[in-house]
Amino acid sequence: MLTKEENDRLTGVGPGTPGGAFLRRYWIPAALSEELPAGGAPIPVRLLGEDLVLFRDETGKPGLLGIHCSHRGADLSYGRIEDGGLRCLYHGWLYDRAGRCLEQPGEPAMRWSHSGGRNSIDSPTSDAQPVLPSSFRERIRHPAYPCIEQAGIIFAYMGPGEPPLFPSYEFLRAPDRHVFATKYLSVCNYVQGNEGNFDPQHLSFLHRIFTSREDFRQAYHAGDVCPTIDPVETNFGLHLYAVRKVRGDEHFVKVRSFIMPSAGAVASRGEAGYNVNWHVPIDDEHHWRYSITFSRTSPIDAETVRRERSGMAENYRLQRNKANRYLQDREEMRTETFIGMGRNFAVHDTFATEGEGPIYDRTVEHLGYTDRGIIVMRKLMLQAIKNVESGIEPLGVAREPAHNHYPDLVAQDDVLSRDVPWRGHWKRQEEREVAGARR
Ligand code: FES
Ligand SMILES: [Fe+2]
Structure with a gap:
């Protein structure tokens, strides 16, 4: 729960507002x-x-x-x-x-x-x-x-003075063919969209697809609806681990990254890479959800992705939207999906976050254990807003090449033995791969 003042500071995006001044530093x-x-x-x-x-x-x-x-x-x-x-x-x-x-x-x-x-x-x-x-x-x-211009996106710096260094995130340095970007309109404040990325428990409900039994993630999300949630601060924002019990002596570990000021890297299926949902304010009550697919190992066939998504959106507006009640289908809820709004996660998330209202009133919420990531994320954002007011560079803004370095920006899913600590487990994997290559 936030005070009204905190909520206003967090959600305001316009010129002259504390939140707007913060966003303009990136x-x-x-x-x-x-x-x-x-x-x-x-x-x-x-x-x-x-x-x-x-x-x-x-x-x-x-x-x-x-x-x-x-x-x-x-x-x-x-x-x-x-x-x-x-x-x-x-x-x-x-x-x-x-x-x-x-x-x-x-x-x-x-x-x-x-x-x-x-x-x-x-x-x-x-x-x-x-x-x-x-x-x-x-x-x-x-x-x-x-x-x-990078990764199929035109970026702008709207802040005062000289712009900071363009962030050297792996997905923004990748060759063009390894990144595919599109966007969808969300009729709500950007913080709501972004908070959805750091609440991994909703995968057990909102995105549940009964008929995807072949997908081990779906099985794990449904199998343990009460994951351990572990947020850890980083030099770009936050890691959020969600750890679910699976069979015997293993657990399913999801790690995702919150990237200041309003992006989330989440694990994607199949490929070595991830998806980034970047929530960009249009104004206080609307934002674009930029959806960036990044593949580390192989080029992305943009035409195939476009074909798969055809019919989903027109002019970057989702076909399923609040005006048509997201075309919810009660029969589908019985047989196929938990929410009856098709299989696309972007639709599910948009339904959930638009439903909170144009600017969610966080003075009346009831946060629980599953919201630990959101609590830490808000703390980081409110601290960064305060820093900008005091003339201090906010977290994740680099002006020295030595600081423009984010090797820990990761998002991936792994099934690990329970005796392997989940924090930083991907580093140990990389070390093993490097050691294997040397042998
Ligand atoms: S309004 Fe006169 S030149 Fe633009
Ligand atoms: Fe989601």
Whole structure:
């Protein structure tokens, strides 16, 4: 349970809020690369409560600007891509990716200043003096945020000063073909989406599929609905272990990672790799769930993934949504799935977290043992918000290459002998593999 003040600090994302200031210290996804094809139109983007325009200049590099022209506010997402930037359709002002105003075609080369007035006025009168050259253009600083494109995503830094180093997470350093990214709209505050990633007990209910008996994970999740939950802090956020009893002298260990400020790496099926759910605030009551699949060992066939997901979403909106009650099917609940909403986990999670309301009121909740991960995660976030207020860099923001190093960012499932300690067990596996390769 949080106080109202804590809940407001945690969930606010807009400019000028403590939570918004915290989020602005990180590189965050602004759009998928596929939304902005080379030579294509600019797109409006709402991010952290700000309305922005994302475009590629003629060199193909992405830029993120305030959507309203600095002259008189026209919508720049309708603008023309030309002459080294984005040109406003109203009076032709031209902006580059850094927000510099390159041209003001209607402004005369010289400016006029009234001898008695404080400000220059554009129409010369008898007492006006010409001032050369015009500095009007140079004085315009249009809101602009730096962008980096990686893993099929355009990331932006919306904070003050120089951006921090782009995080060197393994899934963001991987070759393009080893990563597949898409996103889904969630009509609720981003913290709700992210909390769902750190509550592994819900796998025993929300995601239960009766007919997936061949999947050992499903069997283990159903077989022990009361896992041991063990959160451990890291240099990027948190590890969360969920340990379930299985047969005899073994246990099923899931480790997942919370990545500040709002992403979760969770084990994926089959491949060596994981999925990342990155919950990116649009505003206080909406967020994008970026779903990033990472395979360490083999390229991902993007077409196959797209085919598998076709029919699931349109324009990044899930077909099953609150307006159609997620197409819940009571017959399916009897025979196939616990919740009757199909087999896709993203739908299940969206149903659960949207159901908490647009901004969940955490003053009335009743947290239990299974919420241990969420309790520690909130503590980390509230501490980071406080740090930003005190001028201290929040957890997971690196400005030195030596600190931009995250070898412990993992998410995987393992069946281990009960005498093997679960904390850091994957390190011991790696050591065994390295030792095996040396022999
Ligand atoms: S409003 Fe954009 S140039 Fe005038
Ligand atoms: Fe889930």
